[in-house]
Amino acid sequence: MEKVRLGIIGMGNMGTGHLRSIMKGECPRIEVTALADTDPEKLKKAGQSFGAAALFDTPEALMDSGLVDAVLIAVPHYDHPRIAIEAFSRGLHVMTEKPAGVFTRQVREMNEAAANSDVKFAIMFNQRADPIYAKAREIVSSGGLGETKRLVWIVTNWYRTQAYYDSGSWRATWNGEGGGVLLNQAPHNLDLWQWIFGMPKTIRAFCSVGKYHNIGVEDDVTIYGEYDNGATAVFISTTGEAPGTNRLEISGTKGKLVLEEGKLRFWKLKEDERMTCFNCKDGFVWPETDYEEFSAESPDGHPILLNNFADAILDGKELIAPGEEGINSLSISNAAYLSSWTGSSVDIPVDEESFEQHLTELCRSERREKKTVTVNETAEALSERWKVRW
């Protein structure tokens, strides 16, 4: 096999965005052979702009066609696990859009199905391709910060207008997306948080519903997390602030990292702070540090992750974002929701039954509206939108 024969399921913004990127030649080892959407209108439009692929009106028909080795799942969040499981059962490789799903129970089932299959499973956490985040991960995981102490991430530059929310009746609804900023914009950051700093054990979160927009889900969130080793994390995100901030600070016993404005700054202590604390005879000291700085352009991570997916299939290369890891960011957001709904601290793994009960009730009581606003947007804006923004 020289090229991966890819079927794209879902011809919405993300699916057509990936299609365009592949059509432009950004993924030389991928050939799009099939497209699927349950909406005939969308499917027709996609077929018109890309005649080389076969068109299917269900994911199953696409998967059963024999035309694809792999599928890219770009449908509403709720359906990711179900379709991925169908693909695994047919021996097809899977790249799913983020988030992994909405319910961790379904995502666990998806992960089990992946484990029992012999195919590659990846998730579109394109921001992992950013060299600055990768460098932070390398420093933390190699012990460059010593024992971790604290993560503080202010990522409030996901600004969205009311027109954005009015542009699709599924947007920012419990029934359509299963949540707001935590499930749509922040999953990238929640993933990077756990990728770089590991998984918290307990979450206390404060989610504000419709604080800045006329929507029924959260558009502002503050999360406090605690770790087994005593480290803590604070994560702040919103779609209602401009100009926003993207500043990630991580500290440990051997120093501190600050990622901001496209730069990683690294203060490295000459002596582990725990030694200074207990050996120093002075009460007030300012421990000495070395200083290093890294900067790099933020690339478009989408084709990087698609190419990595193809390399994994064709050459057995390691995945940048294994699909199984999608459950981690989802567990943090689910814990944050449950904490906010119950007004109390929530342990991870989350009580799935309690989460499902709460969310199901929110879906049941949600008022459905038909939205007809069309937002101005260019065809090329999509990659830009999901790039790391400093």
Place this chain on the structure above:
Amino acid sequence: MEKVRLGIIGMGNMGTGHLRSIMKGECPRIEVTALADTDPEKLKKAGQSFGAAALFDTPEALMDSGLVDAVLIAVPHYDHPRIAIEAFSRGLHVMTEKPAGVFTRQVREMNEAAANSDVKFAIMFNQRADPIYAKAREIVSSGGLGETKRLVWIVTNWYRTQAYYDSGSWRATWNGEGGGVLLNQAPHNLDLWQWIFGMPKTIRAFCSVGKYHNIGVEDDVTIYGEYDNGATAVFISTTGEAPGTNRLEISGTKGKLVLEEGKLRFWKLKEDERMTCFNCKDGFVWPETDYEEFSAESPDGHPILLNNFADAILDGKELIAPGEEGINSLSISNAAYLSSWTGSSVDIPVDEESFEQHLTELCRSERREKKTVTVNETAEALSERWKVRW
């Protein structure tokens, strides 16, 4: 009256520090005429180094001597309100060290006594003299940020070693100080928080006791606050991190301020974000801003506040830090303690009875140790220690 005749009560670090500063001629309108300490050793030592003042072994004897117009209270936190009330009843002006006290009930009584007197009452929030913070306050209070949205303050550069905590048996104990970083180091920042951004209505806090030091009080704290208008605040402080951070971010509907590294940066939106959100037809926009920057050296605020106190007494000048405002930062820290002790959100004003019960029980069960470590420190270090540090 050409000069204020000042009596300094308490010859510990702060009291002798202020005495030295006045002796050096930094406060031309203040004459120190009396010193008091209940510890004969400390009183003798102070008298030896400054022969011009009368010495008293109780605050009351000093206040009854007829030698002073005003007192500077620099005794352990618990005793601030009691001594201030004694001073007010004698018609003496009062400058108290921070925090205002430990129990808000006593601080309320102190404030009532001040209100019923005809004297000046000030509190040593020397960091209010920093031009950068004053500028932030000016911008926020004049509406430069529009409606406030969020405050995030990472102030983790209060680093202290174990030797610091071992240098006095009162240090970092419930009986001696009534708390840890929240009552000793952070009151300056809690005061600036409320001075610039106003008082939160609800607090949820997470205080870690002895996380980085062998102490029985908190040395690491994360506070989440909510405001009547929906704004939120996150405040993070510790004495266990190096190199620490001092970064204050404040956002509102008209822009954003970031105070860091001795600079205030101000992004001012060309259009109020609330207008953009609801009028813009684009879903994804990056609202335009003007940018301004301010920087200034951080002065030694202690003599500035002492001179302001003298000017208030002699010329009726407005106080930089009216003593009555000390209850605000204390209310935030008390709410943070109570929230952490009860594991729940706490409203301000704090339930004083519940707070007192918890703290009294902590004091009762605290193991008392005699500490004998002497830390290396220079006589001039004190002002430096309490300056704004970026």
